Amino acid sequence: MNRQTKSQFFGDLNQFPERAFLFCSFITTEMHKNHFIEVLKFIKNKYKDSFIVVSSHLPLAPEICSLIDAFIFSKNNPIQNIDINTPNTVHRVLDNISFPENDINDLHVIRPRRAHGYTHHLNKYDGLQYLKSQRIEYAHVLTYDVRLDKLNELDEHYSLMKNDGYDLIYYDVSEMEGSMATEYFSIRVSSSEDTLLKILSFDEYDDITDIAHEKS
Numbered sequence: 766m767n768r769q770t771k772s773q774f775f776g777d778l779n780q781f782p783e784r785a786f787l788f789c790s791f792i793t794t795e796m797h798k799n800h801f802i803e804v805l806k807f808i809k810n811k812y813k814d815s816f817i818v819v820s821s822h823l824p825l826a827p828e829i830c831s832l833i834d835a836f837i838f839s840k841n842n843p844i845q846n847i848d849i850n851t852p853n854t855v856h857r858v859l860d861n862i863s864f865p866e867n868d869i870n871d872l873h874v875i876r877p878r879r880a881h882g883y884t885h886h887l888n889k890y891d892g893l894q895y896l897k898s899q900r901i902e903y904a905h906v907l908t909y910d911v912r913l914d915k916l917n918e919l920d921e922h923y924s925l926m927k928n929d930g931y932d933l934i935y936y937d938v939s940e941m942e943g944s945m946a947t948e949y950f951s952i953r954v955s956s957s958e959d960t961l962l963k964i965l966s967f968d969e970y971d972d973i974t975d976i977a978h979e980k981s
Contacts, residue, residue, distance in 0.1 A: 768900045784903035784923055785816045785896050788833075789888030791823055792909055798826055801909035805832040807916055816901070820892035822884060837891050883970050885947065890965065893957050901954060903927065908948040915949060922951035932956035 768781040786808055792798050808815050809832065819825060820837040830836060864872045889906060896904055903926050905919050925931040935950035952961075964970050 781899055781901060782814045782816050783901060783927075784905070785818050785901050786812075786919075787889075787892040787896065787904045787906045788817070788819045788821075788909060789885055789892060789906065790819060790821055790909035792821070792825065792829070793823065797909055798829065802828055802832065804907075804909065804911060804913065804916070805829065807913050811916065812919070818892055818895060820888040820895070822888065835895065837895055839887070839891060841887070882947075882974065883967055886961075886964065886970055889947070889961060893952075893954060893962060896954050897958070897962070903951070904954050905951045906947075906949070911949055919951065926951060926953050 768783070788801075790797075790801065792801055805817060808817060816835075817833040818835045818837065819829070819833050820839075822839055822841065824838065825833075825836060864874070892906070893904065903923060905922060922934045925934055932953045933950065933956065934952075935945040938944040938946050964973060
């Protein structure tokens, strides 16, 4: 046992578990908050040894804080910096939303938006650094709006990492080659030292991304 000790009762040590549920989230509405509370309660009921960490650039409601084990709060929120523009970021200002009209055609609506990719990356960076400092080896990295049924897959992710030696379990973003869904994946924390944790500055982040800001 080599992690932080929470309690000791006649020689029986209770320490941090070897895996954590890391949420990198922006809770900005009542709907966000209510769904996130459902997610947290689901995890606590399903995974009895759950260790839940939230990394965010925004404060959390007391109802959420009562359901988690650690909260990493940083006011360094690059979403507020509208001056960050590069040849990559200037192409990330459109959001294409599709609505099915019939079996053949979709209606496409395009709107301007700011990409949140770098801010989301820093949330992950701060959270994984904390888990690394606590010697927690396995992490499920999630966002507040994850579907409840997807949480049932996390024991399989855990087994693939612990028993089969996988460093990363992820899902593709649609059919976009070379991209992974950064809102739902599992990672061996020690493997992040040579990957995610090598990327801190915006220039480093911009170098490994393109128009698809989730390219990895």
